[in-house]
Amino acid sequence: PLGLERETEPALEAEMEAEELPPHQSKYLLSSIKATKRLKDARPFLKPVDPIALNIPHYFNYVQTPMDLSLIETKLQGNVYHSVEQVTSDFKTMVDNCLNFNGPESSISSMAKRIQKYFEKKLSAMPPRVLPASALKK
Numbered sequence: 001p002l003g004l005e006r007e008t009e010p011a012l013e014a015e016m017e018a019e020e021l022p023p024h025q026s027k028y029l030l031s032s033i034k035a036t037k038r039l040k041d042a043r044p045f046l047k048p049v050d051p052i053a054l055n056i057p058h059y060f061n062y063v064q065t066p067m068d069l070s071l072i073e074t075k076l077q078g079n080v081y082h083s084v085e086q087v088t089s090d091f092k093t094m095v096d097n098c099l100n101f102n103g104p105e106s107s108i109s110s111m112a113k114r115i116q117k118y119f120e121k122k123l124s125a126m127p128p129r130v131l132p133a134s135a136l137k138k
């Protein structure tokens, strides 16, 4: 063969290398984060941990990647994420920071695990990356 045949359709290849989340997935993730932020259990996770306010000056010695719900929301709105996995990875970092610093059996960690469970449940209803033709707006 002349090597001119392509492995995949150019459009599909372009879609696979797409540098950002499709709009319908980005919108769904944003509404899921906003819904999670409305939970009572989300209150301590709305903003970055403030070691001074909490009187734990050594916090950043133990936590290399601080993460909170507002930062995830800001990154979604700024189209920083290229895949759903990057969003769930940041959410997991936020929860793991809490479990590692406070202990998995602490009350704050129970709160973290509850909001993670809620968010994962939301994601189970996420629309697929490539919508069937019928689902695209005419």
Ligand SMILES: CN1C(=O)c2ccccc2Sc2cc(NC(=O)[C@@H]3CCCO3)ccc21
Residues within 6 Å of the ligand: 044, 045, 049, 050, 053, 054, 056, 059, 097, 098, 101, 102, 108
């Ligand atoms: C997730 N997390 C923590 O992981 C954390 C870290 C160190 C010490 C305590 C905690 S529980 C916690 C409490 C608040 N509390 C507050 O932000 C407010 C303001 C200061 C006291 O209550 C915020 C974050 C947080």
